[in-house]
Amino acid sequence: MCEHCGCHERTKEITLEHKILSENEAIAESNRAHFKAKGIKAINLISSPGSGKTTLLEATIDALAGEIPMAVIEGDPETERDAERIRQKGIPAVQVTTGGACHLDARTVHRAFHQLEENQFKLLFIENVGNLLCPSAFDLGEDLRVVLVSVPEGSDKPAKYPAAFYRADIFLITKIDLLPYFDFDLEEARRLAQELNPRLKIIPLSAKTGEGMSLWLETLKALASQ
16 A cells, blocks of 8 residues: 555665664674773764864863873774874874765774774774764764864754754863854853753863863863773
């Protein structure tokens, strides 16, 4: 009766998606156990392109490099530019070029981690592919999930991309040095995000000027000490 409506194909798509996510969850749990056994805390950074993830990492490295050993997994569709920026700071980094894929998954992180494993580090930053939609569905085995939205992007992003905020632990509002030049409502961004996720920790900051960075750095120090 419904042979021409396409519901059979949609059922197959849903089944395949469920299988992919189930397999990813199993590998993510394996990653999490592996990180824990080695005393490593992993931080998954999720945002749109241009939100300032790499710039934030550079400022974080400058502030903590002598105190906490770190490593970075960089996800991008093409090029090694971001990983090269991190390596110039003296921090081990692996670039994962995903081609057409719009996110990292747990298996990819597992492979990248083994390229870093010979290094000694306490914090592992995973800079996900620039996208507020796809990465939110994939657990990587992280201890901390951080979503970033920059001031130029607008304060309505939590309403437009709720999935990115449901499972996040921290919401970083970046580039706040640009607040005088953009119509970004900090209180609106806070309200929309906390309506989705009341436990969300919200930190407005600027990696350029250093404003708000102290709370971010203290959060990382606390995580590393656990």
